[in-house]
Amino acid sequence: MARRAVVLVRILAVALAAIMPLLAGCVDTQQVKILAAKFNVTCLVVFGDSSVDPGNNNHIATPMKGNFPPYGKDFFRGRPTGRFSNGRLATDFIAEALGYTKAIRPYLHKRLRPVDILHGVSFASAASGYDELTANLSNVLPVSKQLEYFREYKKRLRQLVGAGKAENIIKNAVAVLSMGTNDFLQNYYLESIRPKQYTLEEYQNYLASCMSDDVKTMHSLGITRLVVVGVPALGCMPLVKTLMNQETCVEKYNNFSSSFNSKLNVKLDIARKTLGMKIGYVDAYGIFQDAVNNPKKHGLIETAKGCCGTGTVEYGDTCKGMSTCADASKYLFWDAVHPTERMYEIIAGQAIDSLQKQLMA
Numbered sequence: 001m002a003r004r005a006v007v008l009v010r011i012l013a014v015a016l017a018a019i020m021p022l023l024a025g026c027v028d029t030q031q032v033k034i035l036a037a038k039f040n041v042t043c044l045v046v047f048g049d050s051s052v053d054p055g056n057n058n059h060i061a062t063p064m065k066g067n068f069p070p071y072g073k074d075f076f077r078g079r080p081t082g083r084f085s086n087g088r089l090a091t092d093f094i095a096e097a098l099g100y101t102k103a104i105r106p107y108l109h110k111r112l113r114p115v116d117i118l119h120g121v122s123f124a125s126a127a128s129g130y131d132e133l134t135a136n137l138s139n140v141l142p143v144s145k146q147l148e149y150f151r152e153y154k155k156r157l158r159q160l161v162g163a164g165k166a167e168n169i170i171k172n173a174v175a176v177l178s179m180g181t182n183d184f185l186q187n188y189y190l191e192s193i194r195p196k197q198y199t200l201e202e203y204q205n206y207l208a209s210c211m212s213d214d215v216k217t218m219h220s221l222g223i224t225r226l227v228v229v230g231v232p233a234l235g236c237m238p239l240v241k242t243l244m245n246q247e248t249c250v251e252k253y254n255n256f257s258s259s260f261n262s263k264l265n266v267k268l269d270i271a272r273k274t275l276g277m278k279i280g281y282v283d284a285y286g287i288f289q290d291a292v293n294n295p296k297k298h299g300l301i302e303t304a305k306g307c308c309g310t311g312t313v314e315y316g317d318t319c320k321g322m323s324t325c326a327d328a329s330k331y332l333f334w335d336a337v338h339p340t341e342r343m344y345e346i347i348a349g350q351a352i353d354s355l356q357k358q359l360m361a
Contacts (some may be wrong), residue, residue, distance in 0.1 A: 041225075041360065042080035042169040044095050044104060045118035045153070047146050047214075048178035050126030050338060051229065052091045055082025057126045059108035060153045062139045064316060066128040070308060070324045071334075073342055075103075082106065084126055084316070086307065086328045087341030090229075091122060091176055093348035094355075097173075104145055107149050120173065123149050128209040135151065137187060143179075143214050150221060170222040174359060176351070178229035178282075180260065183207050184253075185337075200256060203342040205359065208263040212271065219275045225359045227280040227351055228268060230261040239336035242312045247304070249292065255267065257285050280354035287350055289342065291332050298346055299329070306333035307340065 046052045050066070058067045058081075065082060066072075072080030081103075083089055088103060095104045100119035105112060107121040128134060135142035141149075158166040188194050188203055198206055201307040211228075218226065221286035234240055235253030244250045267282060272279050294302045302325070305311030309322035315335035325331060334340045339347070 013316070019065055031082055038099040038232065040172045041098060042172040043118060043175055044091065044098060044100060044174050044176065044254050045150065045223070046091050046104065046122035046124050046142060046178075047150075047177045047218075048124040048176070048229070049082040049128045049180075051080065051124075052089055052122055052176060052178045053126040054089060054104055054106045054122050056106040056108045056122065056124060057140060058082040058106070059110070060125070060140065062127070063140045064140055066126065066316060068320050070319065070322060073324060074286055074328060079193045082126075084338040085334045085341055085344060086324075088344060089341075089346040090178075090344040090351060094174075094176070094347055095120065097348070097352050104198075107153060114160055117153070118169070121153065123147075123153075124178070127182050127186060128212070129179050129187065130207045131180075132196070132210075133191075134183050134187040137191065138182075143210075147214070147217055147221070147275070154221070156158055171224055173223065173225065175218060175223045175226045175357065177211075177218075177226060179212075180207065180231040180264075181234060184231075184256070184260075185240070202257075202321065204213045204256070204263050206262045207260065208267050211264060212267040214277065215268075215271050215277070215279075218338060219271075219277055223277075223279045227282060227354055227359070228264065229282040229347070229351070230264060231257045231294070232284040232285045233257055235305075236288055236292050237337055238312050238333055239315060241304075242336070244300040251317065254285075254289075261285055278359045282347065282354055282356035284347060287311045287347055288332075295332070299342070303332040306335045306337075308335040312336055327342070 023275055055100060055176035057065050066084040066291040067080050068129050074080060092103050096102045105116045107123050123146040127138035127140045128142060132142045157169060167268040181184050194203055233254050235259045238249055240253055266283060268279050271277055291298050291300060295303050296300060307325040308314050308319040309327045314322055319335045328334060328340045329342045331340050332343050
């Protein structure tokens with residue numbers, strides 16, 4: 001009997017060891033739905049870059065698209081949608097947790113349904129940034145254009161439910177803002193315009209001010225609840241490590257990621273006090289660092305390279321038609337820049353935690 005008990009304990013320990021990484025990213029969706037109903041969360045509206053673009057770039061004249069294989073390999077029916085990942089994005093998981101949909105639609109989708117208008121959409125555009133120049137470099141939607149589409153969305157919402165109800169829906173909506181990476185990687189460090197105008201610290205301050213202005217505009221358009229996602233650990237991206245000829249995370253890039261996030265938080269604190277908005281913050285930098293340093297905690301195995309191609313340089317068009325790893329759920333990165341669906345699920349868990357603590361309390 002004693003030996004059998006020992007064997008059972010060992011089996012249980014092995015089982016728990018296997019399950020714990022999965023539990024680390026789990027979200028009590030039922031509890032979230034209850035809180036969302038209690039605090040009258042009406043819909044989800046999303047602004048940003050490729051981290052939250054479900055396919056808006058499919059409908060504009062830009063080379064920055066992800067609507068071809070192997071993107072979407074693990075999405076529903078294995079189809080590419082324009083999401084720069086193997087599956088869903090963090091905002092898809094958030095929308096599902098709120099009880100709306102398993103996959104939030106891009107606003108520019110040609111067959112947008114009334115239910116999409118009611119539950120919320122994404123205005124995000126891959127390769128965009130806080131700096132308008134960043135979007136212009138790739139001919140994608142800058143924040144100003146995303147907000148212009150939001151104004152149009154509000155009109156469509158009024159036509160659907162009436163002015164009074166539409167105003168209430170927007171007032172109780174949750175907005176997500178996620179960008180900043182391209183301002184550094186696609187703009188400041190590749191183009192000569194901004195470095196001639198700003199030192200790196202001055203450019204960080206400029207971007208933080210741009211973000212602050214965007215938040216003020218959102219507030220003027222009726223948004224009262226906002227979740228802002230910080231810049232991830234850029235130095236840990238496979239592409240950055242390859243370009244810098246380093247096997248480990250590039251400390252210089254991580255330092256300015258951290259510095260920029262600090263400046264964002266200063267601006268967000270001011271916005272909370274002066275605008276009276278409920279604003280949550282998602283520490284993407286900390287999430288990425290934790291995943292790199294403690295992969296098993298999150299059920300990950302490979303954090304140094306992406307799943308697409310060699311995993312060191314391919315992203316976007318250069319990932320097209322490439323072979324992929326056998327199990328993307330064990331990878332932090334899908335390509336040399338963008339996270340896997342599994343990593344987005346982890347980020348969503350942190351975002352939902354922020355929602356519950358800072359926006360629904």
